[in-house]
Amino acid sequence: MLKQLSLIIIILLSLPGCEREDHLSPDYGQEKLLPDRDDYLNEDYGTQTFAKELSGIYASEIGLIYYDDETRTIPQLYLTRGEKDIHIDSLASGAVNVYFNKFNTAFMPLQLSVKIKCLLEATVDTIYIRGSDGIVRTSNDDGPIGAPLPESDDAELIGKYARKTGMIELFIDPMLPVPVKASVKGKKG
Known part of the structure; x- marks a missing residue:
């Protein structure tokens, strides 16, 4: 039984x-x-001259802003600001890679690294920059902090470059679990 x-x-x-x-x-x-991420950046966009004009190193100031949890659209607290070089490399397709490595300040122990492939649109005096599917990684050289460090493969960027003055303004949403966004202002060096 x-x-x-x-x-x-x-x-x-x-x-x-x-x-x-x-x-x-x-x-x-x-x-x-599944989408082929290389497909949309390997075609010819006809923006190579703008990408070459935009490429270079920008002495920049990055500010981190904490947003509301619910909508991620209302700024709640301006956290910290610090200086960091922003690198922009032109690609053969006419797109650009925008990146910086290991940004941190005395008030932010984690180091933030961002790399986003962006497409360009230009007018007579301005180059507009837009990117998505960016890579965001955080690190802590002082050792573990007891929890997995936040990271994302969905970061977004919008920005503009003033051709006459060489000034760039970027707004980066790293799409991390914490609703923090980065505001970047810089000048080509």
């Missing part, structure tokens, strides 16, 4: 395992449905 009961329990437990794939989406695991 005990053997029969254990056999029935084993059969009942194995049946849901056999039907697991019936509950998954038919699109699950199909790599061809």
Whole structure:
């Protein structure tokens, strides 16, 4: 009797395992449905001259702003500001890479690194910059702080470059779990 009961329990437990794939989406695991991130940046945008004009190193000031948790649109607290060089490299497609490494201040122990591929639009006096799918990483050279460090692969950037003055303004949303955004102002060096 005990053997029969254990056999029935084993059969009942194995049946849901056999039907697991019936509950998954038919699109699950199909790599061809995923976007090709290289595709949108490897085509020719015809903005190579603007990308070359924009490329260089900018002596910049980065300010971190804490936003409300619910909408992430209302500034709550201006946290800290610090100086950091912003690098912009032109790509053959006419896009640019905007990045900085290990930004921190005395009031912010974590080091923030950002790299975002951006597309350009230009008018007579301004080059507009827009990027998404940026990479954000944080590090702490002083050692572990007891929790996984925040990171993101969804950072967004909008900005503009004044061609006449060489000034750049960027607004970066790192899309971290903490609603912090970065405001950047700099001048080409």
